[in-house]
Amino acid sequence: MIAAGGTGGHLYPGVALAREFERQMPGSEAMFVGTTRGLETKVVPKEGFELITIAARGVMGKGVGGALQGLAVVPLGVAQCLAVCRKRRPDLAIGVGGYTSPPLILAAFLLGIKRVIVEPNVHPGVANRALAPISHLVFVSFADAVPYFGSDKTRIVGTPIRREFLQAQSVYPAMNGPTLLVLGGSQGARSINRAMVVALPALIAAHPGLRVIHQTGERDYEDVASAYRSYRIADAPAQIEAVPFLYDMPRAFREADLIVSRSGATTVAEITACGKPAVLIPFPHAIHGHQERNARVLERAGAAQVIVDARLSDAVLAGAISALLTRPDHLREMARCSRSLGQADAADAIVSECRALVTG
Numbered sequence: 001m002i003a004a005g006g007t008g009g010h011l012y013p014g015v016a017l018a019r020e021f022e023r024q025m026p027g028s029e030a031m032f033v034g035t036t037r038g039l040e041t042k043v044v045p046k047e048g049f050e051l052i053t054i055a056a057r058g059v060m061g062k063g064v065g066g067a068l069q070g071l072a073v074v075p076l077g078v079a080q081c082l083a084v085c086r087k088r089r090p091d092l093a094i095g096v097g098g099y100t101s102p103p104l105i106l107a108a109f110l111l112g113i114k115r116v117i118v119e120p121n122v123h124p125g126v127a128n129r130a131l132a133p134i135s136h137l138v139f140v141s142f143a144d145a146v147p148y149f150g151s152d153k154t155r156i157v158g159t160p161i162r163r164e165f166l167q168a169q170s171v172y173p174a175m176n177g178p179t180l181l182v183l184g185g186s187q188g189a190r191s192i193n194r195a196m197v198v199a200l201p202a203l204i205a206a207h208p209g210l211r212v213i214h215q216t217g218e219r220d221y222e223d224v225a226s227a228y229r230s231y232r233i234a235d236a237p238a239q240i241e242a243v244p245f246l247y248d249m250p251r252a253f254r255e256a257d258l259i260v261s262r263s264g265a266t267t268v269a270e271i272t273a274c275g276k277p278a279v280l281i282p283f284p285h286a287i288h289g290h291q292e293r294n295a296r297v298l299e300r301a302g303a304a305q306v307i308v309d310a311r312l313s314d315a316v317l318a319g320a321i322s323a324l325l326t327r328p329d330h331l332r333e334m335a336r337c338s339r340s341l342g343q344a345d346a347a348d349a350i351v352s353e354c355r356a357l358v359t360g
Helices: 008-024 040-047 062-071 076-090 101-111 125-134 143-148 163-167 190-206 221-230 249-255 266-273 285-303 314-325 328-341 348-360
Strands: 030-034 048-052 092-095 114-119 137-140 154-156 181-182 211-215 240-243 258-261 278-280 304-306
Touching: 008 030, 008 040, 008 114, 008 266, 008 348, 030 040, 030 076, 030 348, 040 048, 048 258, 062 076, 076 101, 092 101, 101 114, 101 125, 114 125, 114 190, 114 348, 137 143, 137 348, 143 154, 143 285, 154 348, 163 249, 163 266, 181 190, 190 211, 190 221, 190 314, 211 249, 221 240, 249 266, 258 266, 258 314, 266 285, 266 328, 278 285, 278 314, 285 304, 285 328, 314 328
Parallel strands: 030 048, 092 114, 114 137, 137 154, 181 211, 181 258, 211 240, 258 278, 278 304
Antiparallel strands: none
C-alpha cells in the first residue's frame, strides 16, 4: 500500500515502485492511498492501479489556519487507513512524503505492518522527518539527507523512476532540428509559461527547425495554447505541442534535446537518468528552498544552467536556450555530466530491500 499523492513529484516515484514490485514479484498487488483532489485521481487509474481515497490536507505553507485544518483531519485519515488495512491486510506500507503519508504510516505502525518511507529531496520534508522514528527503513536520494534520519535505517539509493525513462538516452541534435521540452511540474508554472510564450517567436526565428513540447498545467493551458496559435507559425501543429499534462512523459524525454523545467526531486532524477541537459528554474516558494538545492547539484556538476525565478524573463529565457542550442558540443558535455549523476536502479534497490524486510 503506497501513500503518494497531491503532485507528480510524490506520485510517480510510487508508480515506479509499484511497477518494480510487479516486475520482481509477479502476482503481487499494489494499491495507492490518496485524496479526491490530487493528481492521483487521474494518474493512478490510468496506470492500472487501485486508488483508495482518504481525508487528508496539506499543513506546510498553508498559514496558521490551513495548518490547523490539515492537522485536524489527521485522526480521520488514520481511522480510514486503519479500516482499509484491517480489511486488505497489506504486507508493507510505503510513504513517499506529502500529506497522505502520515495517516497510512501511523495506521501501519498501530497494526504492526512493516513500513518504509522514501525521501527524494536534499532537504527532507516535515512528514517524512516526523515518520522516520516509527519506520523500519528510510530511502533517500542524497547523502545530505542522511543526518535528518540517522544512518542505521537509512539507505542512499536515489529517486525511483519508471523504467520507460531508461530508454530516453540523450541524442543531440535531432535530424529535423532540436526539440525543446518545457515543464513546470505536474501543475504547471505560471512564470515559465509566461516567459516561454513571449520568447517563442525569437527562438523560432533563431532556430527555424525548433520543435517545442510544452506541459502548461491545467490553469494556464488555454492562455498558452491561444498565444501559440496567434503566432500563425507555418508548421505549428507539428512544431508546437502544448498540453495541460503529459501522461507519456518518457516519450517527451526521449524526443527532447534540451529541457526547461522546475527542479523537483523526481524531475531532476528523470533528467539525470536520461542524461539530458537542462535549464532549471527552481520554484521560489518550495519549503526549505529544496528545489534550488536540487538544481544547484546539477549546476555544480555541469549538467544544467540555473535561472532563479526572480530573474526570469522572456529575454533571459530565450537567451539561455539559444546560447545552448547553438553549442551542440557543450550540450553533449552537459548530457554526459547529467548522465553521470543518474541513479537508474533506485526502484530496483528499494524493492529488493523491502522484500527482505517483509520476509525477515
